[in-house]
Amino acid sequence: MLSTGLSQGAVPRLERPGPLRERVYETLLELITTRALSPGQHLVESELAGHLGVSRQPVREALQRLNTEGWVDLRPAQGAFVHEPTEQEADQLLSVRTLLEAEAARLAAAGSGSAGVAALEKLCEKGERAVADDDPDLAVAANAEFHAKVMELAGNVVLAELAGQVDRRVRWYYQPVARQRGTQSWIEHRALIAAISARDEKAATEVMRAHTEHTRAICHRRENG
Missing domain, CATH: 1.20.120.530 (GntR ligand-binding domain-like)
Incomplete structure (x- = not known):
């Protein structure tokens, strides 16, 4: 079990063809929506990239987009966390x-x-x-x-x-x-x-x-x- 809370094999690895940035975003959003990634959970770029079988760059871009949309909180010197709705x-x-x-x-x-x-x-x-x-x-x-x-x-x-x-x-x-x-x-x-x-x-x-x-x-x- 990794710090993201997802066991190995819980997330399907993404195939390379297609708009990878968008697919990483959609996958992470679905995991958040279904609470496979729970509110307040720490999201580690390297571990998410490993789960998805991609480099850290599309994960970083997806997290930034999710932050803009209010699904993820990016905290200085701490990293990314699933947003906890008030x-x-x-x-x-x-x-x-x-x-x-x-x-x-x-x-x-x-x-x-x-x-x-x-x-x-x-x-x-x-x-x-x-x-x-x-x-x-x-x-x-x-x-x-x-x-x-x-x-x-x-x-x-x-x-x-x-x-x-x-x-x-x-x-x-x-x-x-x-x-x-x-x-x-x-x-x-x-x-x-x-x-x-x-x-x-x-x-x-x-x-x-x-x-x-x-x-x-x-x-x-x-x-x-």
């Missing part, structure tokens, strides 16, 4: 998410057909199985897929782009509370599907707003617990 950061982001998701639910209810509803039901079943199997990683992934599908069904490109900007941070904040949300989260998803299927824009908006606020409240309690 309660205020999480609360503000999840507040914005509520606004975006509620509007997406309304638009999905206004325009979705049976195929869209069927796709949501399939994703909901996937999430329910993940909860039943006590697989929080799969539950988080299914949750992200479900919300992305609602956003897709909304059919608003600008809204989708804005949601995409916060999606990874939402996953980052959601990961630690996935088990707490558990079955209840998917009960709420079922209620949303029913509202969208009924083309009830008001109900879809209210269900989604309450759903995202429940997650926000649990994150808030966790930070203050």
Whole structure:
């Protein structure tokens, strides 16, 4: 076990062809988002480079970009560390998410057909199985897929782009509370599907707003617990 907290073989080595700098960045961002690299963890360039099978230069460039975007903190004379989000950061982001998701639910209810509803039901079943199997990683992934599908069904490109900007941070904040949300989260998803299927824009908006606020409240309690 290295100081990065990743065992040998836990991260696939990157193939040389392609935009290496971008691929190193995406790999590190995914490791942070899924909390394979946890908040506050020290990121050692040489060790990350060894894990990924690359030189230190693309790792250094990726860490600088991640620092600019708020995922990593570069501390003078100490090095790079995974950013530890504050309660205020999480609360503000999840507040914005509520606004975006509620509007997406309304638009999905206004325009979705049976195929869209069927796709949501399939994703909901996937999430329910993940909860039943006590697989929080799969539950988080299914949750992200479900919300992305609602956003897709909304059919608003600008809204989708804005949601995409916060999606990874939402996953980052959601990961630690996935088990707490558990079955209840998917009960709420079922209620949303029913509202969208009924083309009830008001109900879809209210269900989604309450759903995202429940997650926000649990994150808030966790930070203050």
